[in-house]
Amino acid sequence: MKITPLIGLEVHLELETKSKMFCGCPADHFGKKPNTQTCPVCLGLPGALPVPNKKAIESCLQIGLALQCSINTISKFDRKQYFYPDLAKGYQISQYDEPFCSDGFLFLDSGKKIGIERVHLEEDTGKLQHKTLNGQKVTLVDYNRGGVPLVEIVSRPDLSSSAEAKEFLKKIHEIIRALGVSSVDLEKGQMRLEPTVNLCLENEIGSHYTPLVEIKNINSFNFASQAIEFEITRQAEEFSQTGIEKSSTNKTTRGYDAVKKNTFLQRSKEEAKDYRYFPEPDIPPFIIDAGYVEKLRQKLPLLPDQEIANLEKLGIDKKDAKILVSSNNQVALQTIKDYSTNSIVDIQKLASLIVNGKISIPVIASDSAAIQKSIISQYCDLTKIGTTDRGELEKVVREVLATHPGLVAEYQGGKASLAGFFVGQAMKATRGTADPQTLASLVADLLS
Amino acid sequence: MKPLHELTIQEVHEGYRNHTFTCVQLVQHFLDRIKKYNPRLNIYLALNEHALEQAAAVDREIVEKGIDRELLGIPLAIKDNFLTTGLTTTASSYILKGFMPQYDSTVTEKLLAAGAIFLGKTNMDSFAHGSSTETSDFGPTLNPWNPKHLPGGSSGGSAAAIAAQLATAALGSETAGSIRQPAAWVGITGFKPTYGRSSRYGVIAMASSTDSPGPLARTVADAALITQVIAGQDAKDATTSPLPVENYLGSLNKPDLQGLKIALVKEYLLPEMRSDVKELILAAADKLRSLGATVEEISLMDPQYAIGVYTVVQRSEVSSNLSRFDGIRFGHDRSAFGQETKRRIMLGTYTLSAGYYDAFYKKAQAVRTKIIEEFAEVFKTYDAVIGAVSPGPALPIGATKDQPMFGEMEDILVEASSIAGLTSAGIPCGFVDGLPIGLQITCDQFQEEKALMIADCYQQNTSFNLFPDLDQTL
Numbered sequence: 001m002k003i004t005p006l007i008g009l010e011v012h013l014e015l016e017t018k019s020k021m022f023c024g025c026p027a028d029h030f031g032k033k034p035n036t037q038t039c040p041v042c043l044g045l046p047g048a049l050p051v052p053n054k055k056a057i058e059s060c061l062q063i064g065l066a067l068q069c070s071i072n073t074i075s076k077f078d079r080k081q082y083f084y085p086d087l088a089k090g091y092q093i094s095q096y097d098e099p100f101c102s103d104g105f106l107f108l109d110s111g112k113k114i115g116i117e118r119v120h121l122e123e124d125t126g127k128l129q130h131k132t133l134n135g136q137k138v139t140l141v142d143y144n145r146g147g148v149p150l151v152e153i154v155s156r157p158d159l160s161s162s163a164e165a166k167e168f169l170k171k172i173h174e175i176i177r178a179l180g181v182s183s184v185d186l187e188k189g190q191m192r193l194e195p196t197v198n199l200c201l202e203n204e205i206g207s208h209y210t211p212l213v214e215i216k217n218i219n220s221f222n223f224a225s226q227a228i229e230f231e232i233t234r235q236a237e238e239f240s241q242t243g244i245e246k247s248s249t250n251k252t253t254r255g256y257d258a259v260k261k262n263t264f265l266q267r268s269k270e271e272a273k274d275y276r277y278f279p280e281p282d283i284p285p286f287i288i289d290a291g292y293v294e295k296l297r298q299k300l301p302l303l304p305d306q307e308i309a310n311l312e313k314l315g316i317d318k319k320d321a322k323i324l325v326s327s328n329n330q331v332a333l334q335t336i337k338d339y340s341t342n343s344i345v346d347i348q349k350l351a352s353l354i355v356n357g358k359i360s361i362p363v364i365a366s367d368s369a370a371i372q373k374s375i376i377s378q379y380c381d382l383t384k385i386g387t388t389d390r391g392e393l394e395k396v397v398r399e400v401l402a403t404h405p406g407l408v409a410e411y412q413g414g415k416a417s418l419a420g421f422f423v424g425q426a427m428k429a430t431r432g433t434a435d436p437q438t439l440a441s442l443v444a445d446l447l448s
Numbered sequence: 449m450k451p452l453h454e455l456t457i458q459e460v461h462e463g464y465r466n467h468t469f470t471c472v473q474l475v476q477h478f479l480d481r482i483k484k485y486n487p488r489l490n491i492y493l494a495l496n497e498h499a500l501e502q503a504a505a506v507d508r509e510i511v512e513k514g515i516d517r518e519l520l521g522i523p524l525a526i527k528d529n530f531l532t533t534g535l536t537t538t539a540s541s542y543i544l545k546g547f548m549p550q551y552d553s554t555v556t557e558k559l560l561a562a563g564a565i566f567l568g569k570t571n572m573d574s575f576a577h578g579s580s581t582e583t584s585d586f587g588p589t590l591n592p593w594n595p596k597h598l599p600g601g602s603s604g605g606s607a608a609a610i611a612a613q614l615a616t617a618a619l620g621s622e623t624a625g626s627i628r629q630p631a632a633w634v635g636i637t638g639f640k641p642t643y644g645r646s647s648r649y650g651v652i653a654m655a656s657s658t659d660s661p662g663p664l665a666r667t668v669a670d671a672a673l674i675t676q677v678i679a680g681q682d683a684k685d686a687t688t689s690p691l692p693v694e695n696y697l698g699s700l701n702k703p704d705l706q707g708l709k710i711a712l713v714k715e716y717l718l719p720e721m722r723s724d725v726k727e728l729i730l731a732a733a734d735k736l737r738s739l740g741a742t743v744e745e746i747s748l749m750d751p752q753y754a755i756g757v758y759t760v761v762q763r764s765e766v767s768s769n770l771s772r773f774d775g776i777r778f779g780h781d782r783s784a785f786g787q788e789t790k791r792r793i794m795l796g797t798y799t800l801s802a803g804y805y806d807a808f809y810k811k812a813q814a815v816r817t818k819i820i821e822e823f824a825e826v827f828k829t830y831d832a833v834i835g836a837v838s839p840g841p842a843l844p845i846g847a848t849k850d851q852p853m854f855g856e857m858e859d860i861l862v863e864a865s866s867i868a869g870l871t872s873a874g875i876p877c878g879f880v881d882g883l884p885i886g887l888q889i890t891c892d893q894f895q896e897e898k899a900l901m902i903a904d905c906y907q908q909n910t911s912f913n914l915f916p917d918l919d920q921t922l
Contacts, residue, residue, distance in 0.1 A: 040550060040551050040650075044772045045549075045550060045551070046531065046537075046539075046544070046547075046549075046652045046653075046772070046778075047529075047530075047531045047549075047553060047648075047649065047650040047651050047652050047653065048551075048649070048650070049648060049649050049684060049685050049686065049687075050686070051683065051684060051685075051686045052686065079768055081768055081771060081800070083771070083774060085774075085776055088772065089771065089772045090768070090770075090771025090772045090774055091768055091771060274801055274802045276767075276768075276797065276800035276801055276802070276805070277800075277805070278764055278768070278800050278805065278809055281655075281656035281657035281687075281765055282648075282656050282685075282686060282687060283686050283687075284686060284687055
């Protein structure tokens with residue numbers, strides 16, 4: 001029997017906007033004193049109304065564009081209704097049938113195309129804290145997080161292994177970081193993962209599909225991968241025992257226990273939720289102008305895959321390029337780009353030295369010029385450009401002379417004082433790392 | 449001189465200017481009347497303990513600066529679904545009994561900024577679920593014309609406050625008839641602005657897609673002035689319109705209605721309607737003709753479809769809007785919900801459920817679009833549409849008992865204009881059985897100026913704007 005896992009991913013991302021999704025409270029809630037960043041709107045007080053945050057919508061559209069989605073001309077918010085104490089209004093403002101972005105895709109390194117069903121915007125819930133106070137077990141609610149903008153990315157079930165799922169998640173993570181809309185810190189809950197898994201089992205009779213399982217709220221790529229692995233095995237076993245196939249009513253929800261490394265049932269079909277979605281009457285629908293979308297598209301930063309391709313074009317190994325891009329060290333990337341046309345720096349070597357940690361990149365210095373100087377000086381030390389390497393320096397001097405044919409002619413015509421100028425230029429090209437005497441003798445030799 | 453409780457806003461300001469009376473005297477006069485009549489009529493649920501202090505401050509301001517605020521020293525009655533800091537706000541529900549708001553609604557804030565004094569909060573159908581004020585968890589308000597009858601609703605308390613002359617003017621809100629219908633039943637002027645013209649921020653939501661705050665007043669001119677103050681875009685309500693607010697007062701006092709085309713809707717003269725009510729509406733049409741307007745009979749969609757649409761949309765929104773009263777906050781658990789509220793939550797929950805959403809909510813929205821298109825077509829030719837507000841006069845106390853569709857049947861003639869988000873004035877046009885009958889003058893969205901102009905012209909040229917003598921009627 002051939003088993004093909006069918007894995008889809010739902011990813012929730014908290015946006016780092018200044019204010020919350022529907023009110024003016026600060027969105028930055030991490031580590032803040034409970035319930036100090038609330039107002040009538042995010043507390044769901046009677047009479048309070050939501051006003052959408054334009055910046056958050058823009059960020060959602062940018063994410064959609066980065067994931068090659070089409071941006072829907074007409075979009076709206078809906079109410080998703082369920083009861084939970086962390087949900088102040090008794091409903092979450094989300095998007096149901098008209099999300100901002102739909103039908104995108106993302107390529108894995110293997111070239112496999114993973115479909116993105118939709119990218120939509122919603123609001124985060126409050127946070128429950130289960131505590132013992134004065135010997136009594138209590139649950140406290142902190143609404144600081146309530147109403148923080150949350151983007152949901154839903155993939156199609158095109159992933160067929162835990163490794164593919166992990167790669168997909170990493171790529172999403174890098175894209176969001178490159179867009180600068182969130183630092184997607186998993187430990188702070190800024191990125192939450194929910195894989196949906198089932199299996200296609202093929203034998204001589206035909207294909208069978210196991211019931212869908214959604215695994216809730218995972219906050220690490222490794223846990224997501226482990227949970228998927230566990231589910232693949234569990235579902236295959238379960239099917240061999242029960243033979244139960246997927247139906248429209250037997251989707252279940254499971255949690256992941258990181259300690260036991262297994263998944264456990266949270267909600268079965270009997271408890272399936274009916275969210276009673278309907279259009280949010282407090283927020284008029286959006287008509288999204290094509291010109292506005294085009295402007296956003298043009299403003300998109302270089303995305304990780306494009307950046308890797310660009311580095312490869314400069315001659316850097318793909319492996320190194322990927323590590324460089326994923327490390328997200330902007331100064332290192334800029335330095336490589338700046339020196340890509342410099343004749344004395346071998347940027348393939350420079351990239352490899354950075355990737356292998358041979359060149360340490362100062363993190364404290366805020367001046368990127370100083371960091372760049374340090375990178376180059378380390379490179380020169382490591383590659384022994386400078387005092388003794390006459391061969392390397394000769395290249396530099398030749399280039400200096402080649403760029404100043406007029407002055408060379410003057411020197412040869414008798415203006416010997418120009419030797420100092422040539423040495424100075426060569427010194428500049430090596431960022432002051434060359435031995436001046438070696439340079440002077442090279443200038444004299446090459447012009448004699 | 450007229451007694452203080454009979455003065456319009458303009459007359460109050462004249463009195464202040466001429467030092468005929470002070471604001472303290474006016475407020476005290478209303479408090480005395482409230483003390484005398486409120487126990488019987490059950491209009492006010494809560495009184496502003498600081499009203500006299502605020503009146504004294506107004507008197508000082510008048511001495512120092514004169515009257516340079518539109519509503520300076522005007523005593524108002526406020527429907528209990530507007531959040532008012534310092535005054536309990538319950539929407540006439542037990543679940544919010546004793547609820548003290550943390551912030552002010554945008555429109556009450558605007559009224560205060562214009563210098564108004566709130567006398568107190570008025571009774572209403574609980575959560576505005578009704579057209580009688582009989583579903584209030586704090587007991588019904590009685591009709592000042594005849595205490596055996598209902599005042600209509602849901603803004604029944606605010607309407608009765610004007611009819612009983614227990615405030616100079618009042619604030620109400622309309623979802624479908626909740627201003628016009630009680631205004632008609634107690635014989636006063638009510639005005640529903642276009643949906644999105646006045647902010648809903650801080651109004652305990654009933655049906656979010658139709659709620660419109662508006663005035664209940666002694667005259668169209670008073671209603672126009674209050675609308676002028678409360679209208680306008682609000683950054684806190686995304687459904688308010690950016691269109692500039694017209695000068696409503698400037699449009700009043702027109703000598704005639706020359707050049708206007710008015711439509712009288714045939715279907716709104718219901719077969720079951722009393723013939724004396726029909727005659728009053730036809731007489732009103734003749735009056736408008738005599739004032740120079742062209743009045744023509746037209747045909748519109750049977751109003752019963754509007755009831756179906758409204759019932760589904762409104763119940764759906766109600767079931768969602770009330771889910772925040774989850775029994776965890778606000779002090780009372782969900783058993784404190786009244787019967788009518790529970791009924792609406794259940795119906796709305798059902799119509800939004802998976803499998804039923806398409807059949808009910810989506811279908812209702814499709815019909816709503818049809819109604820909107822139909823009105824848009826009518827307003828290409830006509831300036832206004834007129835008809836009765838209500839099929840008959842105020843019904844007796846107890847009429848809502850075992851009548852879950854009571855409100856919808858009584859609001860049959862106002863629901864279409866509400867779900868289309870139109871603006872509409874309700875003004876008295878006669879009496880049957882000693883009870884007032886109301887005429888509605890409905891105009892296209894954001895045509896407040898025109899609706900007020902026509903209503904004002906009609907009112908100034910008729911003599912139905914009467915007030916009961918409580919010592920006779922009670």
